[in-house]
Amino acid sequence: AQSVTQLDSQVPVFEEAPVELRCNYSSSVSVYLFWYVQYPNQGLQLLLKYLSGSTLVESINGFEAEFNKSQTSFHLRKPSVHISDTAEYFCAVKEGGKLIFGQGTELSVKP
Amino acid sequence: NAGVTQTPKFQVLKTGQSMTLQCAQDMNHNSMYWYRQDPGMGLRLIYYSASEGTTDKGEVPNGYNVSRLNKREFSLRLESAAPSQTSVYFCASRASIAGITDTQYFGPGTRLTVL
Numbered sequence: 001a002q003s004v005t006q007l008d009s010q011v012p013v014f015e016e017a018p019v020e021l022r023c024n025y026s027s028s029v030s031v032y033l034f035w036y037v038q039y040p041n042q043g044l045q046l047l048l049k050y051l052s053g054s055t056l057v058e059s060i061n062g063f064e065a066e067f068n069k070s071q072t073s074f075h076l077r078k079p080s081v082h083i084s085d086t087a088e089y090f091c092a093v094k095e096g097g098k099l100i101f102g103q104g105t106e107l108s109v110k111p
Numbered sequence: 112n113a114g115v116t117q118t119p120k121f122q123v124l125k126t127g128q129s130m131t132l133q134c135a136q137d138m139n140h141n142s143m144y145w146y147r148q149d150p151g152m153g154l155r156l157i158y159y160s161a162s163e164g165t166t167d168k169g170e171v172p173n174g175y176n177v178s179r180l181n182k183r184e185f186s187l188r189l190e191s192a193a194p195s196q197t198s199v200y201f202c203a204s205r206a207s208i209a210g211i212t213d214t215q216y217f218g219p220g221t222r223l224t225v226l
Contacts, residue, residue: 009151034214043115043201043217044154090153097142097161097205098169099215101153 002026002095006102014110015083021076021105023065023091032094033074035065038104039087047089050074061085081109113137115218117202123224124192132187132221134202142205143185144215145169145177147198154201160185192225199223 007022025031032051036044048059055067065076074091086109091102115136124130136143141162146154146169156169158177166177174196176188185204189196199222203215 004153006153036217043219044203045217046214049214098144098156098159101155103151103153 002031002093002100004091004093004100004102006089006091006105008105009103010106010108012108012110013081016080018079019077019081019085019107021089021091021107023074023076023102025072025074025091025093031067033065033067034092034094034099035059035063035074035076036090036092036101037087038090044090047076081107083109083111085109115202115204115216117200117218117221119221120219121222123226124189125226126193128192129188129190130192131189132200132202132223133184134186134218135184136202136204136216137183138204138206138216139182140204140206140216141182143179144203144205145175145185145187146201146203147171147196148201148220149198157187157200192223194225197223197225 003026005024013019034049035047037047038044048057050057050067058064063078088104088106090104092099118133144159145157155171160166160179163182178186199220201220202218205215
């Protein structure tokens with residue numbers, strides 16, 4: 001069975017600083033990876049996904065993630081964060097018709 | 112197009128009481144899911160329904176039952192609530208078109224407290 005590990009439970013950063021949220025998955029022959037974001041008191045929204053092709057995927061709000069097969073990682077990065085990026089971020093891997101989620105990383109952006 | 116809707120938004124139960132959480136989607140999706148979210152544990156799958164008429168257990172099914180009423184609706188029932196079921200419950204749906212990996216869309220959640 002697949003598993004996902006998010007290495008940091010909380011990441012505090014200052015506004016306009018870069019950030020990296022780490023995600024590692026258990027190896028598999030083929031893998032589909034997702035990052036979801038949950039703003040306070042809301043449901044989860046898809047941020048970006050890797051299905052195939054280019055290993056670097058981007059979201060519309062400046063986040064990007066790179067699929068690294070050799071390191072079984074799918075870290076999420078943003079070069080300059082905003083207060084509005086404060087949220088919980090979940091990495092997930094597809095297993096059959098299901099998603100297996102990591103434990104989540106709380107990103108807190110301070111002014 | 113409301114997406115995935117859940118009712119109620121909040122609920123407080125006493126131990127032993129029963130209740131049903133309702134979920135509906137208007138995207139004509141085949142697959143539907145119920146998750147629970149607990150601090151530090153991410154989202155854990157309770158039950159899912161790959162298509163109308165089928166349901167399967169997820170990671171944490173004990174204490175829950177589900178009904179896929181039709182293609183739109185997927186309900187989660189707690190027959191005898193326990194404090195360990197205090198959690199935030201999310202419903203999700205997915206198109207699950209054969210050969211295509213599609214996105215899961217989530218509802219706003221139901222915050223349940225069992226006293």
